[in-house]
Amino acid sequence: MVNIGVSFPPKVTHICCIGAGYVGGPTSAVMAAQCPDIRFTVADTDSARIAAWNSSNLPVYEKGLDDLVKMQRSVNLFFTTDVDSAIRQAEMILIAVNTPTKTRGVGSGKAADLRNVEMCVRRIATVAETDKVVVERSTVPCGTGQMVAGILDEFAKPGVQFHVLSNPEFMSEGSAIANLLHPDRVIIGAHGTSQWAQGLLRAVYEQWVPRDRILTMDLWSAELSKLAANAMLAQRISSINAISAVCEAAGASVKSVADGVGSDRRIGRDFLDASVGFGGSCFHKDVASLVWLSQSLNLPEVAEYWSQVLAMNSFQISRFARTVSQTVVGGLEDKRIACLGFAYKSGTGDSRNTPAAEVCRYLLDEGAHLAVYDPKVPDQHIRDRMEELGCDLSQVSVCASAEEAADGAQAVVVLTAWKQFLALDWEIVYGSMAKPAYVFDGQLMLEPETMRRLGYHFYQIGHPRSP
Ligand code: NAD
Ligand code: UGA
Secondary structure: OOOOOOOOOOOOEEEHHHHHHHHHHHHHOOOOOOOHOEEEEOOOOOOOHHHHOOOOOOOOOOHHHHHHHHHHEEOEEEEEEEEEHHHHHOOEEEEEEOOOOOOOOOOOOOOEEOOOHHHHHHHHHHOOOOOOEEEEEOOOOOOHHHHHHHHHHHHHHOOEEEEEOOOOOOOOOOOOOHHHOOOOOOEEEEEEHHHHHHHHHHHHHOOOHHHHHHHEEEEHHHHHHHHHHHHHHHHHHHHHHHHHHHHHOOOOOOHHHHHHHHOOOOOOOOOOOOOOOOOOOHHHHHHHHHHHHHHOHOOOOOOOHHHHHHHHHOOOOOOOHHHHHHHHOOOOOEEEEEEOOOOOOOOOOOOOOOOOHHHHHHHHHHOOOOEEOOOOOOOOHHHHHHHHHOOOHHEEEEOHHHHHHHOOOOOOOOOOOOHHHHOOOOOHHHHHHHOOOOOEEOOOOOOOOHHHOOOOOEOOOOOOOOO
16 A cells, blocks of 8 residues: 655645656646746656757657747756656656557567556655655556556655556647647546545646646546547547448548538547558557457457457558559559658657558568658658568668659659648649659548549549549
8 A cells, every 4th residue: 555645735846757758848848838836857768868858959849849848948847867856856746658568478569568657666666755746647557556556655765655646648749739738638537545636736737727627537547548538539540441441442432421420419520531540659559558458357359349440450551552552553563652751640750650651561562662751750760660660771762852752753652641742733743753653642632633634543542543
């Protein structure tokens, strides 16, 4: 059992966030701007990342983030590698470290790897000299709070008391600042003895979030709400992608079907955009984590149900890549294929678990030479992601513009919905390509009639093929 404490200041004055990543950095910057009386220290063991947060070239690209950091840094927002001092000074510690999927041992490929969380908690327990509220911000499986409380209890210095909360983050990359400023909801979970600490964190959020958007609940429900929310969002995408395959086979339009279905208020139109598949650092890992949790709780039918969301996503990615290789006349051997977009979605430079990498691997296996362009993903990340998938990089060139990538290409494959691809002069691009020129739109961005009028053989996910 964790010690139960009452000796705590009535108001938080110093918060430390462990983990200076996509969540830790933006969360702390927004909180610092909204809570001028609280000092925020973001601590990370990655010194390059901390140096970047302390420079003008932030390690995370988000609209509005640069200005926020510029405004708050050295006022009430600090970035440091000195994790121990940051822990000691804070009354409240947010844990925002990465929780990837396990890659070996029991649960490999499904269960969340909680090593980083465990290391943080051990550190907190060992270093803390005064009482702390410890907040899980990382996405963790239901029940992790028990492990956290157990470690804190075991390693605590005599007389030091800890209170564990779950406060999962629901922001999306690309709109992180807006999501953090105007969240649909904030969830704060606690168990009996830590409920008073819920009030402490609630008071922090109440400085800018309307009270009725702050939901308090028990710790397990808070942890599970996060996994369930991501699983249901991913499920909607897999559902519409399944329908997109039916549309192609039946000659229907998935955009129209999504409008028709989504105009039912009970269903809603959001997250019904068919695509080459979902990517990003979280959907796959969190659905997999829910599958593993269900298996661990001896609920095989539930596990099977959620695993189909992932199966449909893999099917969609390979179905799209197969369409490219089977449509280009004569196959892809030695053909230049331009891949436009590499980020897992527009508005971010993040390429973690991007469907684009998997499509590229498939096209390379078919013998294509790839010319890849993304406006935000660093060149090295493009190469790294492909290397992780075992691709032969000698057949890959990373280009400085969409036009350069398309020059001499047999086909253009649109993999990320960057607005700038809409603004391309597709007539000039057509002139620069090998003929017959193909465009495969994996993001439903381009206007089929216009593209076909320009002379392209045009394929779009979920729509009838070129006549
Ligand atoms: P990230 O990989 O960008 O950042 C994690 C950071 O934690 C890294 O900088 C790493 O160096 C640091 N770290 C790891 N172990 C550490 C330790 N022991 N001590 C100090 N620093 C340590 O990850 P992220 O995208 O910010 O995600 C963090 C968590 O938030 C994950 O659980 C994720 O599922 C969840 N989440 C992410 C998003 C998102 O949009 N990326 C949204 C909601 C929730
Ligand atoms: C997602 C959730 O939306 C956030 O609420 C959550 O906090 C976050 O995961 C997380 O836990 O990390 P994110 O991955 O940043 O956010 O981006 P989304 O906008 O959800 O997109 C995820 C993927 O789904 C992208 O590849 C996107 O292109 C795809 N997508 C999204 C579709 O294919 N169709 C859609 O209609 C919507």
